[in-house]
Amino acid sequence: MTLDTKKNVFVKLGKFLGQFKEENCIKNEAVFGNDLFFEKFIDLIQLSQSHNGWYTPEQVYFSIQSWADALTEENLSQWLSHYDFSKVKPKKVALILAGNIPLVGFHDFLSVLITGHDVLVKTSSNDQHLLPFLANYLIALESGFENKITFVEGKLEGFDAVIATGSNNTARYFEYYFKDKPSIIRKNRNSIAVLNGNESKEELAVLGEDIFRYFGLGCRNVSKLFVPKGYSFDSFFEAIFEYQDVIHYEKYANNYDYNKAVFLMSNFKLLDNGFLTIKEDSSYGSPITSVFYEYYENLDDLQKRLEDENDQIQCIVSNNLVKNSIKFGTTQKPNLWDYADNIDTISFLSII
Structure with a gap:
């Protein structure tokens, strides 16, 4: 798949997600796959709170709309225009995801696929359903993703690099366990x-x-x-x-x-x-x-x-009282280029 092909797939995903709003879900007949996915996604959103008590429909809809706003052609192009992917050699990248908020691991998932790697995903027990659903939608959009996305319930094996998110305690375990692999290990912030x-x-x-x-x-x-x-x-x-x-x-x-x-x-x-x-x-x-x-x-x-x-x-x-501060009310609306822990995930994935 070319970079343009992958970008177009995620733009289509953004349009799919844009249909789902807390106040009203309106089916857009021009969106691909609604006959198979639209009603099922509404059902999944409503069931999310039974899977994780903190995942109320309001919070899940907010996360979905945040990603719908982010996954536009303009945003993806602006984000990726600063990188050179010509020397990327596809590897298998393991993701160990958190589950504190809905779809918290989606940026890592997107980053691995957009850079051309295969992704091996171990979801949190608190968020096991939303990301696999979106992965199935991506595969329906582009069959080439089918062999590039794997969800794992047991032990992670056969990977070349890892991005793991956890607490300060689990980070010490991750740092030891993955000491021989290129890695990004995220701690409490x-x-x-x-x-x-x-x-x-x-x-x-x-x-x-x-x-x-x-x-x-x-x-x-x-x-x-x-x-x-x-x-x-x-x-x-x-x-x-x-x-x-x-x-x-x-x-x-x-x-x-x-x-x-x-x-x-x-x-x-x-x-x-x-x-x-x-x-x-x-x-x-x-x-x-x-x-x-x-x-x-x-x-x-x-x-x-x-x-x-x-x-x-x-x-x-703050109101620019200190350096590198952002506006009030924007912390939960990061841009694609606002990296967790200020670690450039795309740069990491470009050199592994």
Whole structure:
């Protein structure tokens, strides 16, 4: 398959995904394969929560629409125009995927196939259905993918390189187990926001999207706020009040009650609005239903700290207060060229 052929296939996948929206799924007769796949995909979306309690239809539809927006001819061309694939020799690349948010491993899956390699996929037990369904749709679009995509339930064998995503604990195992293979091993990271008190209500409201989307389970979810000395959280709590319905979801509510109780029994001082607790803490990774905060005195000093601790940070949200920050409300809408852990997956796959 040529690169153009592969790009066209993923553009068609994007058009297929674009039909599925939470408010209304509208079948486009011009989209390939709807007779076989449209109704089945709706059924799978509705069943996702029975496979993983965090995968509510709202969250799954959001993920699907994010990928529909990303998989356009313009985006794929812009993303891939910076690379030279002429010297790529097809290898078998193993993927060990996480399952914290729907389709979290799709970018790695796309990257392996678009660079011409074969992919050997070990899905998370928390996300075993969505990606195989999309793989079957790709094969229906282009039969040449059939021998390039394999899903594995048991031991991974016969691969040339690996991309593995897990916790800091599993990363140590991965680093040992795959020490003789070219690899990308991803560990725990968290996202932060840097505030100065001049943010608008609209900006703080969409910061709520960065916090609550996927119930806060993703590495791109903001779990830590840096605020200036004397900062009042009143405007922040007022702006995020529109997300209050999250507490009506049982799994979230149970975590909120549990984590709040643990904090209170430890005599930690909390700020609480009934669906989110915030706690002063130097750590980056807060439990879900909670966000940590820390005061800063000087932005230059904070910038240096963030650079020194870059390996713990996935995204930084701010109004250009610190380098390499992104806009409020955009953490869960990465571009194709926004790589996890700032590791260029395509460059890695081009030289293995």
